[in-house]
Amino acid sequence: MIQWELDFERCLRSKGIDCRNCVWSCPTNVLGIKANKVTFGKEEDCILCTSCVGNCLVDDSVVKVWDDENPLLTKPPSILKKLAEFK
Numbered sequence: 001m002i003q004w005e006l007d008f009e010r011c012l013r014s015k016g017i018d019c020r021n022c023v024w025s026c027p028t029n030v031l032g033i034k035a036n037k038v039t040f041g042k043e044e045d046c047i048l049c050t051s052c053v054g055n056c057l058v059d060d061s062v063v064k065v066w067d068d069e070n071p072l073l074t075k076p077p078s079i080l081k082k083l084a085e086f087k
C-alpha cells in the first residue's frame with residue numbers, strides 16, 4: 001500500500017508562500033491543494049516516482065512517499081540507498 005506524508009509545519013505553504021512545486025511535478029496529478037494544504041488523491045494513481053519528494057523546495061523534503069508492502073520501495077533515503085546497492 002502506498003503511503004504519502006507531508007510535514008505541513010515545514011511546508012512553505014504553512015509560512016504564507018504559495019509553493020506548489022510538488023503538485024506541478026506529479027506526472028499523474030495525484031496531488032492537489034485544498035484549504036491551503038497539499039493533498040494526496042487516490043493511492044492507485046500514484047506511480048511512486050518520487051518526483052514530489054525530489055522537487056520539494058525544502059531541504060531534505062517535506063514530502064515522503066513509500067510502499068509499505070515492498071521493502072525496496074521505502075522512504076526516499078532508503079530508496080536511494082537500495083538503488084546504490086544494485087549498481
Ligand code: SF4
Binds near residue numbers: 004029052
Ligand atoms: S510519487 Fe510521483 S505519482 Fe506519486 S504523488 Fe509523488 S509525484 Fe505523484
Ligand code: SF4
Binds near residue numbers: 019022023057062
Ligand atoms: S514543494 Fe514542498 S514546500 Fe512546496 S508545497 Fe510542496 S511540500 Fe510544500
